[in-house]
Amino acid sequence: MIGTTGDPATPVEWATELRKQLGTAALLTWEGEGHTAYGRAGDCIGDAVDGYLVDGKTPADNTVC
Numbered sequence: 001m002i003g004t005t006g007d008p009a010t011p012v013e014w015a016t017e018l019r020k021q022l023g024t025a026a027l028l029t030w031e032g033e034g035h036t037a038y039g040r041a042g043d044c045i046g047d048a049v050d051g052y053l054v055d056g057k058t059p060a061d062n063t064v065c
Contacts, residue, residue: 001025002045006033019061026061041065 001022003015012029019027030037030045037045044065051057 002028002030002037002049004030004032004034004037004041006031007035009035026059026063028059029062029064031064037065 003012048059
């Protein structure tokens with residue numbers, strides 16, 4: 001899952017709490033503005049998401065981009 005520090009709709013704290021509830025999820029945090037990160041946050045987020053969707057490789061938990 002991805003949280004964005006400057007998200008006006010879903011605060012990054014919500015992503016942090018959801019990650020705790022899910023237990024096995026990996027949380028990526030983008031230090032940026034806006035509601036979405038994928039496609040806007042560069043290779044750090046893009047490569048992690050693509051690696052998961054294409055190859056099934058879970059990104060490192062608590063990665064900050």
